[in-house]
Amino acid sequence: MxxxxxxxxxxxxxxIDQRVLDAMLPYLTTNFANANSTHQFGVGAYNAVKEARKQVAEIIGAETNEIVFTSGATEAINLAIKGVAESYSDKGKHIITVETEHSAVLDTCKFLETKGFEVTYLPVQKNGLIDLDLFKSQLREDTILVSVMMVNNETGVIQPIKELAELTHGVEAIFMTDATQAVGKLELNVDELGIDLLCFSGHKIYAPKGVGALYVRQRANRIKIPALLHGGGHERGLRSGTLNVPGIVALGKACELAQKExxxxxxxxxxxxxxxxxxxxxxxxxxxxxxxxxxxxxxxxxxxxxxxxxxxxxxxxxxxxxxxxxxxxxxxxxxxxxxxxxxxxxxxxxxxxxxxxxxxxxxxxxxxxxxxxxxxxxxxxxxxxxxxxxx
The missing domain is CATH 3.90.1150.10 (Aspartate Aminotransferase, domain 1)
Structure with missing residues (x-):
C-alpha cells in the first residue's frame, strides 16, 4: 500500500491480498479460456471455478450446488429478493426488512412496492438492534420474505440472525441476510443460523471488485427463485453470462485465506x-x-x-x-x-x-x-x- x-x-x-492476486493472474493471461468451453483449456478453467465454488461454500457451511456467482452483493440481493417475490407471490406479497439496511435492499424493496408488494420497514433501537418483540408482531401469514443485514456496514452492529430466522420460519417465510460485512470476519454457518438466502461481495475480503456470491438453500426447505438474466443457462440457470473466471478464482482464494486466518x-x-x-x-x-x-x-x-x-x-x-x-x-x-x-x-x-x-x-x-x-x-x-x- x-x-x-x-x-x-x-x-x-x-x-487485494497479494496471494489472491497471484491466484487470479494466470486466468487473465495464460489460462484465459471460457469455463464453458469443452476443450482442454476450457476444462482447466471450469475446474478452477469448481474449486472456488467449494472454497466459497466452505466459509459459510454451504454445499457447492448452493453457490451462485454474481458481480457482487447488489446483484445477488436483486436476484434473491425479486426472485422470492416472483416465486412466492401466491403465498402472499408481504416483505419485512429494516430501516438500516443497505440501499441495495431498500431500493429493491421500494421497486417491489410499485409492483403491488407491501413492505414493512422495521425501525431499530438506539443501539441499532432490532426489537425482537416488535419484529415478531410484524410477521404475518402472508409474509414471504424477511431480509435483515447480518452486520451493519456503518456501525458494525450485529443483528441476532438465528433468533430472527427462527421467528421467520414460524410463519413459513424465507429468511435472507446481506452478509457482506460478515463473511470472512465472523464464523458463520447457514444451517446453524437458519439462513435461506445469503449475499456478499469479494472486495470486502481482499478480493477484487466485480465478483460476489449468492447462497440459495437447496437442502431441506429448498428455495426456488427464477433467473433475472437469461441467455445460456449459466449458474444452474439463475445467472446467465460468461463466468468471470479470474474474479471467481480470486473470491475462492480470498475465502480460503479468510477462513484460515x-x-x-x-x-x-x-x-x-x-x-x-x-x-x-x-x-x-x-x-x-x-x-x-x-x-x-x-x-x-x-x-x-x-x-x-x-x-x-x-x-x-x-x-x-x-x-x-x-x-x-x-x-x-x-x-x-x-x-x-x-x-x-x-x-x-x-x-x-x-x-x-x-x-x-x-x-x-x-x-x-x-x-x-x-x-x-x-x-x-x-x-x-x-x-x-x-x-
Whole structure:
C-alpha cells in the first residue's frame, strides 16, 4: 500500500491480498479460456471455478450446488429478493426488512412496492438492534420474505440472525441476510443460523471488485427463485453470462485465506480498533454510535460533536499538510454522493447535526499501531480546528 496513505475505509473496499492476486493472474493471461468451453483449456478453467465454488461454500457451511456467482452483493440481493417475490407471490406479497439496511435492499424493496408488494420497514433501537418483540408482531401469514443485514456496514452492529430466522420460519417465510460485512470476519454457518438466502461481495475480503456470491438453500426447505438474466443457462440457470473466471478464482482464494486466518485477524484488528477508539474518545464531546457489545471487531463509528464529517474527511486527506493522507468515511460508500445524513444513524435516533458529525473508521489486516497514532493526532488537530472556527 502507498506509504503516504493510511487507509481506514475497509468497510467500503479492501486492498487485494497479494496471494489472491497471484491466484487470479494466470486466468487473465495464460489460462484465459471460457469455463464453458469443452476443450482442454476450457476444462482447466471450469475446474478452477469448481474449486472456488467449494472454497466459497466452505466459509459459510454451504454445499457447492448452493453457490451462485454474481458481480457482487447488489446483484445477488436483486436476484434473491425479486426472485422470492416472483416465486412466492401466491403465498402472499408481504416483505419485512429494516430501516438500516443497505440501499441495495431498500431500493429493491421500494421497486417491489410499485409492483403491488407491501413492505414493512422495521425501525431499530438506539443501539441499532432490532426489537425482537416488535419484529415478531410484524410477521404475518402472508409474509414471504424477511431480509435483515447480518452486520451493519456503518456501525458494525450485529443483528441476532438465528433468533430472527427462527421467528421467520414460524410463519413459513424465507429468511435472507446481506452478509457482506460478515463473511470472512465472523464464523458463520447457514444451517446453524437458519439462513435461506445469503449475499456478499469479494472486495470486502481482499478480493477484487466485480465478483460476489449468492447462497440459495437447496437442502431441506429448498428455495426456488427464477433467473433475472437469461441467455445460456449459466449458474444452474439463475445467472446467465460468461463466468468471470479470474474474479471467481480470486473470491475462492480470498475465502480460503479468510477462513484460515479468521482468529488471527480478529485478535489483531480488534486490538487496533479498541486502541483507536479509546484514544479518539478522549476528545471532548465525542461518543460511539451503535451497540458496543454486539458489534464487529473492525469498525467504530464516532460522533465528534461540532465537527462536520465532510470537513474532517477533507482535513485528514489534504495533501497540502505534507502528512500522510488518511482515508475514512461518513457512511456507506454506495451513498457517499448524497447530501442527506446517514439513514442508518437517523434510524438509530440521532438528529441530523450529530449524524453529520459522525465518522466511520473501518480497519483491516494491513493497518498498524504506528499508523493509528498518526490518525489519532491528526483527528484531534482537525476536530479542534473545526470547533474553533465555530465556537
Amino acid at each position: 502507498n506509504k503516504e496513505l493510511i487507509y481506514l475505509d475497509n468497510n467500503a473496499t479492501t486492498q 479468521l482468529e488471527e485477524n480478529l485478535k489483531q484488528i480488534k486490538e487496533l480498533r479498541d486502541y483507536l477508539e479509546i484514544q479518539l474518545l478522549t476528545i471532548e464531546n465525542s461518543f460511539v454510535n451503535g451497540d458496543t457489545k454486539n458489534r464487529l471487531y473492525n469498525v467504530t463509528n464516532i460522533c465528534f460533536v461540532g465537527a462536520d464529517s465532510e470537513a474532517v474527511i477533507m482535513g485528514l486527506s489534504n495533501p497540502e499538510n505534507n502528512l500522510p493522507l488518511i482515508a475514512v468515511s461518513n457512511g456507506s460508500a454506495c451513498t457517499s454522493t448524497s447530501i442527506d445524513p446517514s439513514h442508518v444513524l437517523i434510524a438509530m435516533g440521532l438528529d441530523e447535526n450529530h449524524a453529520f458529525n459522525s465518522i466511520r473508521f473501518s480497519l483491516g489486516k494491513y493497518n498498524t499501531k504506528e499508523e493509528l497514532n498518526i490518525v489519532i493526532n491528526q483527528v484531534k488537530t482537525v476536530v479542534a480546528g473545526l470547533r474553533a472556527m465555530i465556537f
